[in-house]
Amino acid sequence: MVLLRGKFMKRIHRMVAACMATVMAFAIAQSAIAQGVLEEIVVTAQKREQNIQDVGIAITAFTGDQMRTLGVEDSFDIARYSPGVHISGNLAGQNTQFTIRGVTQNDFNDIIEAPTAVYLDEGYIPIAQGQTFALLDIERVEILKGPQGTLFGRNATGGAVQYISRKPSLDESSGYADLTFGQFDSNADANSTKIEAAFGGPLSNRTAARVAVLYNDVDGYLNNLYPLDEFGAGTFGGPGGNSPGAGAGADMGGGETFAARASLLFEANDDVTFAVSFNVASSDVPTGPYQSKPTIAVYDGTGPDPAAGQFPGELVNVIDIDPSDARYSVCAPGGVDDGTDCGADQNVDGVPDDFVTPGIADAGRFNNMFQPAPGADFFGYIDADGEDFDTSGDFAFEDNGSTDTFGINVRVEWELANGVLLTSITDFKDYEKLLFIDVDAAPVNQAVNYAGVDATSFTQEIRLNGETDRTRWVAGFYYLNIDADSDNGLKFPPNSLGMDTNLGGPFDLGVDARLQTDSYSLFGQLEYDFSDQWTLVAGLRLIQEEKEYDFVQSFYTAPTNAREIHQGTQLIIGPINPFAIFSGGTSFPFTDDTSDSLWAGKLQLEYRPSDNLLWYFGINRGVKAGSFNAQLAGGLPVPTSAIPYKDETLLSYEGGFKWTSESGTTRVNGTAFYYDYQDYQGFLFTGVSGVVVNNDADNQGLELEIIS
Incomplete structure (x- = not known):
């Protein structure tokens, strides 16, 4: 059984200037939470500006300032604060997708579009990979629940998630810069450095521009102990040993990302406006941060003793187990763990398949070989610290994965007669x-x-x-x-x-x-x-x-x-x-x-x-x-x-x-x-x-x- 590890990080240091700016920003954000969370949130879910409370659609929306206060950094983080919205995905979290009201993308293949449509500045993102991105200089996010088809660009059965980036202003210049340094609380002593900045303003009476950049460098935080307990062709005398290649056994969970957006706004006249934006993002990542953890089967019967007419019963659950637990399975009559070992009954015939205990029926069944040790996998490996940050994995390389995305978006608005846009x-x-x-x-x-x-x-x-x-x-x-x-x-x-x-x-x-x-x-x-x-x-x-x-x-x-x-x-x-x-x-x-x-x-x-x-x-x-x-x-x-x-x-x-x-x-x-x-x-x-x-x-x- 496996566990997907997220990023749990303990901040240990910031530069003095960045720390002061963060404290000030936090104070401002706290005031916004106290007063501004209930300020009017304007959304464009129906292709015009409206107060979110006036729209007859189930919507969750957050401004950019609110997301920064809540610690939202990646596109999928917002799901934690949205009722009925969750995250699904694969490749140990390196591919993530939105699940709205249980409706999600079931196929792993990237050629298949998800039932939840994701947009950046009304530009549809059909490829799952592109839906995972850093929230760089975002003004607002809107999550619309339920089928969307009569207004939004792509018809979708699950819902729509729309990110709106911060636009250039013809009235004033503005910007920000943020530098964060931290260390993960794991034996890998992994560091994290993130730099984010944006600046924009008027270039002339009718032209404005804005540029935003992001650099994020994260060391692998899953401490890889490979070649501990290695097993491969070399175990049986095969040539070349057990390693899949040079550099195997790297720490996992890190990555290096660069992203940038450049936007230009031009008012041709009082009625016509042009907006152009360029987006680029590139990430180098290690093998997916995926680790195993020991698990154990739970039966609803009693300790196996066929002579006494006692059988483990039916398999009712599989739960996490402490790595030191010596039982092959848990006896839980009436749903309560009685502390005894129910052996292994992998063919679920009510008779324990126990080749360890003499005299037990089905002794020596090959099925037992799928669990040569309590909590272990087929080959006997067990993660010694369970779901903590130490692991051992052979196919784990630094920077062997990559994602690259480029985009251009052009928007033209023309106010016609009679208020038609x-x-x-x-x-x-x-x-x-x-x-x-x-x-x-x-x-x-x-x-x-x-x-x-x-x-x-x-x-x-x-x-x-x-x-x-x-x-x-x-x-x-x-x-x-x-x-x-x-x-x-x-x-x-x-x-x-x-x-x-x-x-x-x-x-x-x-x-x-x-x-x-x-x-x-x-x-x-x-x-x-x-x-x-x-x-x-x-x-x-x-x-x-x-x-x-x-x-x-x-x-x-x-x-x-x-x-x-x-x-x-x-x-x-x-x-x-x-x-x-x-x-x-x-x-x-x-x-x-x-x-x-x-x-x-x-x-x-x-x-x-x-x-x-x-x-x-x-x-x-x-x-x-x-x-x-x-x-x-x-x-x-x-x-x-x-x-x-x-x-x-x-x-x-x-x-x-x-x-x-x-x-x-x-x-x-x-x-x-x-x-x-x-x-x-x-x-x-x-x-x-x-x-x-x-x-x-x-x-x-x-x-x-x-x-x-």
Whole structure:
């Protein structure tokens, strides 16, 4: 069993000037929390500026100052303070994604879009890697819960997370600089240095600019004791020993990141404004910070004694165990640990599989070999300090992973006649990633999972919005292009137990998938006040989505470098006619394309009995297009008919209220929702990999947010 370690850091030193600035900032922030948290928060969830309490959508929003006060540093940190919002991910936290009301991305492959859409300055981020970034000079974040399709650029069933960066000002110059130094409270004595700064202001009467930069250097905080308890091909006399390569056994959890943003604002005249921003981020990271911890099975029976008719019963749980606990499993009759050892019953037949205790039935079963020591893994390794910061891992290299992102965003606003605003948003992003994680998080040279992506995205949105005395409306066109090439697989490095001499020794079992997406949408939403207290909201989105897909499973034979992929000779093994090469046949790649017409809609009623209370109830139809699986070879056989899967449709029934006290010192917001899914895209593990399958599902919940 494994544990994902987060960053727990003890600050031990700051430069005097930075310390004084931090103390002043903290004092100001505390005052803001006391007074300003309940100040008016203006959001643009409905494509116009509104007080958050006037929007009939479940929204959590924070200003940049509030996030700094709360210690929010990375894009996903904000989930800790948002009801119904959590973080999911993979690769030991080096890939993270938002989960809203239990709706999350189930597939690990980067070519698949998440059901929660993430934006930076209304530029959609379709690749999971790009959704993890440092909150550099951010003005505000808005988290919208539930299906979003009639307003936001990309239709999404889970919700939307929108980050708005701080813009250049034509009125005044402003900026900040922050330098932080710290040390992790671990035996690795890892240091952390972070430098963040931003400055901007007017260049002329109609031109302004702003630049923000970030540098973050973190040493590995998981203290790696490798080659302690090492195990590999060399254990059995194989040539080369057990190490997967030079530099193995590095401390994990660190990384070096550089990010920058440059923004330019130009007012062509009183009616037309241009805004251009450039973003770049680059990170070098070690192998995913993944470590094992000892666990133990819990049975609901009593101590095993077949002669006396006592059996361990059923396996009911698996829990953490102290590394010094000598039991193979826990006897917990009635749910209470009675302190005795229930042995091992891995075939769950009610008879202990105990090859240690003489006279016990099933003695000598091979199943016992999967747990040669209490709390240990298959090879007998046990992390001596449990979930603390010492570990031993063979495939752990410094700076063998990297992520690089570049983006440009162009926004044009043109105020037309009769108060109509024309907005154009053009966005381009480029993503590259290659990350590694040890499959066993132990000093056993088995295999390594790798995930790589090379992708670009382009979006163009053109929309109009306006209002009359009783109506507010938005209408627009949205185009999305994604060209994503992903590389995922298992690497069996030099000296690994999985080396196959028939394949020349080390090899990679890889999946190469390319998905090209073109999506065209027309959308609109109308709000109509049919009285001073009642408002009807109606919206519609029409979508045409086209995908082209290429997918191949391969062996890459005789790779020599454990830190690189696609080395040696490529040998195609599927997915069509998989493993035919072993019987003298031929395997083939898979290609397919789809074209789908989809729609999303919204119908909602809002009631405002007073200025400080809003009630709303609505039905929202969300949709997420179908896509394709890219499963690894080595799991259960997957027929080619199961590679494509269908679109999912969500009917959301939601009602809620937003209340602010007369004094303005307290806010209470509540929501109840029921989700009815048709063809929900669920993930099913099949051996070493998994596939997405369609199944109907439902989900319901309550949310309550009190701010005082």
